[in-house]
Amino acid sequence: MKARIWRKLHAEEAKRFDQVYELMGQTAGLSLGDAFGILQSGLTVAEFMARKERSQRKAAIKQARGQVDNALVADFLGAFIEQKTELSVVLAERSLLDTLLSEEAIAFTFERTGRLEKLQVVLIARRGDWERLMPTLDRDAKLTQKPAQVARQPDKRPYSDPRPFLPHIGQTVKLVMRNGITVEAPLLRVGRFDVLLGEPGHELFIPLHALLRFEAPPAPPEDDDDVDDLSVPDSDHQG
Structure with a gap:
């Protein structure tokens, strides 16, 4: 046509x-x-x-x-539920003492507090662990007074992709939370939405949405010994 x-x-x-x-x-x-x-x-x-x-x-x-396996972090929270562990739940401007009853995709349900949106949570730890650790932590005074807000859209948050954390498992990392708390501890596990820091049996559960800054140890300098071993003295280069 x-x-x-x-x-x-x-x-x-x-x-x-x-x-x-x-x-x-x-x-x-x-x-x-x-x-x-x-x-x-x-x-x-x-x-x-x-x-x-x-x-x-x-x-x-x-x-x-x-692309990230979430089973280990899910099992960690499942153990809190099963064992009825008394927890310190750190929010932007206050902390709660409570027991976790269930976990949903976007919320936790606690025994006394009830249903709590996950975006409100900055950190979860066993009560005794948090009470020992809390006095030793550095805090940003400005963020303590006015915590940074969490964007509803994951793509607008500082950290939503868990993959950059994976290479640093086993290393001591530094995390700055939106309420000014700074935690420096070994990175134990990385899930799809959260990380676990600390020592086995004394872990800190930190959602990625609560992070403002993430600092990993610098990469070790490259070893030049192999290059030096391959060098040949000038006296051997005679035509």
Whole structure:
């Protein structure tokens, strides 16, 4: 079918293609699919591309979390529930003493406090461990007075991808929480949403959403001994 006949039979569709190609001509690097998406959504180019970028970031975080085994951290919380362990639950501006009854995808349920959204939790530890550790911790005075907020969208938080933590298991790391508490301890386990720090039997449970900064020990310098061993004295290079 000739183009002019097709355009006559499909005037509305032809008009959309004209608009799409005009938009592509006005916007460098814009793909055909994105141009159609912009017209269909009614958004500006900037708004559509920003929404697309957010969607891609969210998908990347979901994929990253799926690559990390969460069983060990889940078992850790399951032991608290089974053993009815008395816990210190640290929130942004206060702490609770309570017993964990159950864990949901977005919330904990405690015996006295009831249902508590996970985003409110900064740290969970056994009561005795936390009471011994708390006086020794450094705190950022500004964050203590005004804790940083947690973004609802994972892609807007400082740390949502658990994979960068994995290489540092067994190393002493430094974590700064949104309420100013700084914890420096060995990294024991990494889950999809949380990490465990401390010593076996005295672990600290810290959600990634509670973190503002993460510092790992510097990588050891490369050993140049092998390069030195391969060097040959100038006296051996005689033609």
